[in-house]
Amino acid sequence: MRVLITGGAGYIGSTIASACLDAGHEVVVVDDFSQGRREFVTGRTAYEGDISDPTLMDRVFTEQTIDIVVHCAAAIIVPESVAEPLFYYENNVGKTLDLLASMDRHGVRRIVFSSSASLYGDPVDGELAVTEESPVAPGSPYARTKLVMEMALSDVAHGSDLRAIALRYFNPIGADPTMRTGQQRPHPSHVLGKMLDAWLEHGTFTITGCDWDTPDGTGIRDYLHIWDLAKAHVAAIERFDTVTGSDPYRVINIGRGEGVSVRELAEAFQTATGEPLTIAEGPARPGDVLGAYAIVDTAHSELGWTAELTVADGIRDAIAWIPKRKELLGY
Numbered sequence: 001m002r003v004l005i006t007g008g009a010g011y012i013g014s015t016i017a018s019a020c021l022d023a024g025h026e027v028v029v030v031d032d033f034s035q036g037r038r039e040f041v042t043g044r045t046a047y048e049g050d051i052s053d054p055t056l057m058d059r060v061f062t063e064q065t066i067d068i069v070v071h072c073a074a075a076i077i078v079p080e081s082v083a084e085p086l087f088y089y090e091n092n093v094g095k096t097l098d099l100l101a102s103m104d105r106h107g108v109r110r111i112v113f114s115s116s117a118s119l120y121g122d123p124v125d126g127e128l129a130v131t132e133e134s135p136v137a138p139g140s141p142y143a144r145t146k147l148v149m150e151m152a153l154s155d156v157a158h159g160s161d162l163r164a165i166a167l168r169y170f171n172p173i174g175a176d177p178t179m180r181t182g183q184q185r186p187h188p189s190h191v192l193g194k195m196l197d198a199w200l201e202h203g204t205f206t207i208t209g210c211d212w213d214t215p216d217g218t219g220i221r222d223y224l225h226i227w228d229l230a231k232a233h234v235a236a237i238e239r240f241d242t243v244t245g246s247d248p249y250r251v252i253n254i255g256r257g258e259g260v261s262v263r264e265l266a267e268a269f270q271t272a273t274g275e276p277l278t279i280a281e282g283p284a285r286p287g288d289v290l291g292a293y294a295i296v297d298t299a300h301s302e303l304g305w306t307a308e309l310t311v312a313d314g315i316r317d318a319i320a321w322i323p324k325r326k327e328l329l330g331y
Contacts, residue, residue, distance in 0.1 A: 001237060002026040004066045004108075006051050006099065007073030008044075009036025012114065012172060012226065014181040016070060017044060019230035025237065028064050030056070031073070037184045037328060052095040057102035068110040068237055069103060071096065074145075077189050078118070078287040081142035092145035093152075100156060110244075112236050115150055115166040117222065117255065118143035120292050126213065128220050128259050130292045132168070132251045140287030150251065157249035165236050165243060170222035170255030170294050172229050174314035175321035182226075182321035186329050191221070191262055192318055195269050198277060200322070205277055207262050209284030212291075218262035222255035222293035225309035225317070229254060235303040243302050255294030256307045265311070272315040 003020050007013040008029030014036070017027045021044075029046040045064070049056040051073055060066070074092045075081070081088040103111065120130045121137025138144045153164040173192045175182030187197055198205035210217045232254045236243070243250055260268075270277050299305050 001067040002028060002065055003068055003070055003237060004028045004030065004060065004064070005070045005072060006030050007036065007071075009033060009038065009040045009046070010072060011181070011183050011185075012229065013070070013072035014040035015176050015226050015230045016072065016233045018176055018180050019227070019234050020237070023234045023238070025234070028060065028066065030060060035185070039328060040181050040184070050095065051102075052098035054098070054102060057099065058105070061102065061106035061108060066108050068112065068240060069099070069108060070112045070114075070233055070237070071099065072114045074114065076142065078140045078142050079189070079285050081140050081145070082286040085141035088141045088145050092142070093148050096149050097152065100162070104160070104162070109161050109163055110240055111153070111162065111164045112233060112240070113149065113153055113164060113166045115168045115251070116143060116146045117168050117170045117253070117292060117294065118289065119147050119150070119168065122290060123292065128292050129295050130253070131295045132253055132298055139289045142287070154249040163240070163244040163248040164250070165240065166249075166251045167232060167236060167254045168251060169229060170224050170253070172226045173223050173311070174225045174227065174309070174317035177227055177317055179321060179324055182324060183318070184325065184328060191265060192223075192269070192315065195266065195277065196318060196322065199269070199273060199275070203278065204280050205266065206280045206282045207266070208282050209288050210281045214261055214290065216261050216263045219288065220259040220261055220291040220293060221265070222258065223260055223265065223311045223314060224255050224307060225314045228256075228307040228309050232299065232303065232305045235305040239303055250302070252298050252302060253294040253296055254299055255296055256311070257294050257296045259291075259293035260311060268311055269315055272312060272319065
């Protein structure tokens, strides 16, 4: 299949592109390169620009016969979304609606949407494992933009010929194991990125939020290797018509299916590096949530997908990527 990946020069989108190519699919990328790297699209068909630009998207859909769209382009920083909610709604909602309009003009009817586990609300009766039917109560503007788009996709899919799969990502870590792509931001805001920065700079890693109702007081996350996440997209692409055959809009959790606390991740990080990490405690950041981990039965049964790599693998590959990241960023 020929797959259009929006945001295909970013961390997640470029790794999905690699997995698609490895599986024998053709890849077309659209990216404005505000965060993505040109190095990540070397040798790939790529268009520079904004998905909300109808002239650009008409050109893409006219020049390329696109079978399916994987939509990864989005702003993703939770505290930033609290400070700049209008930008997040314009970027994550408004521009996605523009993309859907372009798809409709050109008769492209399949889309895989990058959604987020941050949609899930506080645990019910202390139960941290969530299914696709668990209550949603997004705690930040970023998460709410994902929920708004899920609702829009459901409405459009049930009212037109569009079909959609929303993959609710849990917490991607690591890099492409072959080191083609990885985290390109100089100071990633996610927890493993903060640990890496503290380790590299001989500084302090601060756990933000230590009084959650969890066994060790720190938040719970389901850490998923980025390569497993990429392969989940390949499975969604290849099984798309079957998965959406009875319902034109589907939601599927993508995670390892196990909860890891921030303290546990810090312990695993220190084991991987063989060095102690200086740790401090601080208050939760705006938009932070307790967290959850996935029940992934739907991904197993519908996509035939199972996470194969471990949290330790993710830490190992994130560390192995550091020299590549330094080379990309010139420091």
